[in-house]
Amino acid sequence: MNVAPRLADLAGDAASPTLLTLDRVSISYPTRDGTLTAVEDVSLALSTGERLVLLGPSGCGKSTLLRAVGGFLKPSTGEIRINGEPIGAPSPDRMTVFQEFDQLLPWRTVLGNVRYALERGRSLSRREAEAVARGWLKRVGLKNFVDAFPHTLSGGMKQRVAIARAFALEPALLLMDEPFAALDALTRRQMQDELLKLCEETGSTALFVTHGIDEAIRVGTRILALTPHPGRLAATFDVPPGSRTRGTTAFAELEQKIQQAVFADPELDHG
Amino acid sequence: MADITAPKLSDAPALRRVFEQTLWRRLVILAAFALAWELYARWLDNALLLPTLGATLSALWSAILSGELPNRTLTSLRVLVTGYALGVGIAAVFTALATLSRWGNEALGLLTSMFNPLPAIALLPIALLWFGVGTPSLVFVIVHSVLWPVALACHAGFRAIAPTLLMAGRNLGLSGGRFVAEILVPAAFPQILSGLRIGWAFAWRTLIAAELVFGVSARSGGIGWFIYTNRAQLETASVFAGLLTVILIGLLVESVVFRSLTRITVQRWGQERT
Numbered sequence: 237m238n239v240a241p242r243l244a245d246l247a248g249d250a251a252s253p254t255l256l257t258l259d260r261v262s263i264s265y266p267t268r269d270g271t272l273t274a275v276e277d278v279s280l281a282l283s284t285g286e287r288l289v290l291l292g293p294s295g296c297g298k299s300t301l302l303r304a305v306g307g308f309l310k311p312s313t314g315e316i317r318i319n320g321e322p323i324g325a326p327s328p329d330r331m332t333v334f335q336e337f338d339q340l341l342p343w344r345t346v347l348g349n350v351r352y353a354l355e356r357g358r359s360l361s362r363r364e365a366e367a368v369a370r371g372w373l374k375r376v377g378l379k380n381f382v383d384a385f386p387h388t389l390s391g392g393m394k395q396r397v398a399i400a401r402a403f404a405l406e407p408a409l410l411l412m413d414e415p416f417a418a419l420d421a422l423t424r425r426q427m428q429d430e431l432l433k434l435c436e437e438t439g440s441t442a443l444f445v446t447h448g449i450d451e452a453i454r455v456g457t458r459i460l461a462l463t464p465h466p467g468r469l470a471a472t473f474d475v476p477p478g479s480r481t482r483g484t485t486a487f488a489e490l491e492q493k494i495q496q497a498v499f500a501d502p503e504l505d506h507g
Numbered sequence: 508m509a510d511i512t513a514p515k516l517s518d519a520p521a522l523r524r525v526f527e528q529t530l531w532r533r534l535v536i537l538a539a540f541a542l543a544w545e546l547y548a549r550w551l552d553n554a555l556l557l558p559t560l561g562a563t564l565s566a567l568w569s570a571i572l573s574g575e576l577p578n579r580t581l582t583s584l585r586v587l588v589t590g591y592a593l594g595v596g597i598a599a600v601f602t603a604l605a606t607l608s609r610w611g612n613e614a615l616g617l618l619t620s621m622f623n624p625l626p627a628i629a630l631l632p633i634a635l636l637w638f639g640v641g642t643p644s645l646v647f648v649i650v651h652s653v654l655w656p657v658a659l660a661c662h663a664g665f666r667a668i669a670p671t672l673l674m675a676g677r678n679l680g681l682s683g684g685r686f687v688a689e690i691l692v693p694a695a696f697p698q699i700l701s702g703l704r705i706g707w708a709f710a711w712r713t714l715i716a717a718e719l720v721f722g723v724s725a726r727s728g729g730i731g732w733f734i735y736t737n738r739a740q741l742e743t744a745s746v747f748a749g750l751l752t753v754i755l756i757g758l759l760v761e762s763v764v765f766r767s768l769t770r771i772t773v774q775r776w777g778q779e780r781t
């Protein structure tokens with residue numbers, strides 16, 4: 237399965253304009269014993285309004301790829317374009333929600349974190365920023381915690397703040413790197429549902445990384461499966477809206493299909 | 508999303524009781540120490556070797572009343588603050604250079620490993636040679652005692668910042684001075700603060716030691732000079748009064764200035780490392 241699909245085949249919804257394209261992107265890290273290729277020859281296109289999920293086992297280069305799209309890393313070969321322009325340095329137009337809980341500024345309160353991001357990222361005045369921040373914190377259910385410092389929050393609450401911050405900046409593209417991976421299963425499900433709702437309400441375009449098939453089906457409109465070591469594109473799955481509800485046969489069937497296609501190798505961790 | 512509510516808090520009288528207990532214990536230990544001193548000094552009965560606590564306190568009181576000790580203290584503190592501020596400023600510049608370039612990084616690493624182990628007081632002869640007898644020499648050795656530990660701590664602090672936090676900052680499009688001032692410095696603040704604390708302790712010791720060696724310029728002498736002259740005149744109680752002042756000022760800065768700075772910053776932010 238190492239035939240790189242052509243870009244034309246990858247565009248999802250032909251009606252929406254393409255927002256992001258990756259053209260034969262490879263990314264490697266210099267290490268002590270040579271270079272480690274984390275991502276190899278990945279091409280994809282993402283249209284406005286789509287939620288594309290990169291699905292793959294641990295270590296297959298999902299975070300690496302997302303960081304490159306965020307502008308934190310430079311691909312060794314290939315090109316990443318947003319609206320046809322090569323991407324530059326990180327910008328609030330591509331907000332990343334990271335997996336790690338330490339992405340909030342510990343010296344600012346919950347409200348302070350979101351407000352500061354708005355002041356810097358969207359150049360709002362302090363007053364406007366505060367109002368917008370309060371609105372978003374309310375939407376993620378944290379209105380009782382606006383004055384709390386991040387270290388007093390649970391992991392799930394910290395991720396809510398990070399999500400509120402990312403949405404508040406109204407980025408053209410939301411990047412999410414397994415934001416729920418470190419949460420317990422129940423909280424994770426709840427957060428997935430709430431994230432899906434926010435995405436649908438705002439019509440956000442998102443690139444979401446996960447190693448959970450059910451998470452991919454739940455939040456994505458399209459799923460790209462990656463092979464492990466190095467990450468390459470293996471298969472694409474569309475998620476029709478009818479398959480997005482847990483417990484339905486459509487959900488189970490799609491899950492089964494992806495499971496067989498991606499994790500057919502019995503030695504692989506099923507995540 | 509459904510609102511999350513805070514769990515109910517109950518009072519924490521237990522905690523407060525523990526705090527009161529440690530305070531109480533400290534007072535008991537202090538009182539026992541004072542009593543032991545007083546009794547031993549009385550039994551020894553040699554005011555030249557060991558004055559009683561009472562005599563020391565009354566010497567302290569009269570030195571304060573005469574205005575001599577406050578003057579000396581003020582002189583010491585003035586030199587100290589000058590040297591400390593200068594040292595911290597230079598440390599900030601060095602750290603910036605070390606963070607910005609690989610050469611700077613290497614240079615700072617080498618310089619700190621060379622100069623950090625060198626006791627500041629060992630530089631005093633050189634300082635006297637270069638700057639003569641007077642405040643500049645004192646400031647020079649204080650700068651040396653502050654600069655390296657503070658630079659080392661700041662640099663280590665910058666390097667220890669979680670990569671995710673750095674990326675979150677860069678994600679907002681921050682760069683240059685703003686990134687340094689609004690992300691790097693607060694993120695590294697626990698280490699910076701402990702560097703400032705160590706720097707302060709070094710500076711205070713160095714200053715007193717330097718003043719003791721420096722037994723020359725009487726009018727501009729600090730606490731070290733006060734101790735030195737009183738020893739020369741065999742006023743042992745006043746020597747002890749001077750030492751007590753050194754301890755009290757050290758304690759005061761540590762427990763008032765640094766403790767409260769810690770409380771309103773890194774402790775509140777949950778970054779306190781214990």
Ligand SMILES: Nc1ncnc2c1ncn2[C@@H]1O[C@H](COP(=O)(O)OP(=O)(O)OP(=O)(O)O)[C@@H](O)[C@H]1O
Nearest residue numbers: 265267272274293294295296297298299300301447
């Ligand atoms: N800074 C780095 N330096 C060297 N190698 C790295 C670095 N970061 C990641 N790698 C390597 O690149 C590969 C891909 O890592 P990456 O973090 O992108 O995986 P991932 O798919 O996000 O995994 P997970 O699901 O566990 O988060 C791994 O083999 C990893 O060891």
Ligand SMILES: [Mg+2]
Nearest residue numbers: 298299413414
């Ligand atoms: Mg990852």
